[in-house]
Amino acid sequence: MSSEPSFLTSRLEEALGWARKFSIFQYPFVTACCGMEYMATACSHYDVDRFGAGLPRFSPRQSDVLFVVGTISHKMAPVLVRIHEQMADPKWVVSFGVCTCTGGFYDNYATVMGIDTIMPVDVYIPGCPPRPEMVLDGLMKLQNKIQDQHMGGKRPAPEQRPPQLEGYEV
């Protein structure tokens, strides 16, 4: 038996990925001002429905992507983790806004310093708040990631470093 997937199953996987990435059922966990930008993205001007992500489901059991939109405090963190655990696989997490990415300008006793300290995150969309274009860019990156996960079952490779940074240590 070779480890190479056969022609038939790889085509099937590709079709599955195609279907999955254009039927994103999102769970908006909106806590703060980034929610305004989320609404702007969802409404008709930017129309997130073009990417198949137009149906927010307000139940974690029915959703694929967790949109964490806005500042997460330590008091709220267990609730967020619980919701993430309640979502059925396959599931993805989008960190929307700089507060969820790193804590943002909050450096105090109350705020979680980035939700990646409490759960795995697939796409980071920084910005305070991010423009709808950035959100759509992040959504397309998430779609690529979903599709890539179906191509050979591998997690996608990290993004290429820009050539200007060649030779610099991270």
Place this chain on the structure above:
Amino acid sequence: MNNSSLIESVTKRFPDGVSASHTYRGDATVVLQLDALLETARFLKEDPAMEMNFLVDVTAVDYSAFGKGSVPAFFSSSGVTVRPSPQIPDPDPWPGPPDKARFAVVYHFYSMAKKHRLRLQVPIEDETSPEVDSLTSLWPGANWLEREVWDMFGIVFRGHPDLKRILMYQEFEGHPLRKDYPVAKRQPLIGPLN
């Protein structure tokens, strides 16, 4: 009653309990001894000339870092003065923080009927276990306000029916508005993944 007569009547009623008083920017303040708080508050509420039926706010101040920090760079360059300029005449200057006491609990009272207000300041010198009498027996609304002060400053209110945290979660350690609370201290409730 106006500010001066408010201060005068409280001082006359409790000559031993009142340690200082002043008026600053139109608000009267009476500085009280620690053990005189409950009686003074009862007087303010039940005396027909006072009739302070509204406890506006209970808060506290930690003076341990007062005047020791440098002026923030933003204010020094923006032209915003941190202290009022000495050129501006002020007939009633602010007398400054209480001597020796690290904490001070501040009460704001208002009378809906008489339309006058008074501030009580109670300095607490005990740094390790600050305690003060609870006012929940007089104003039921003091319940949550005192819980907030306990949560943020760690000041215990004797006689409070249910003194527990109100803003932070129960597992939180320390009292974050104390000046010796480290700014960068992290309190993981559920812990990082790895």
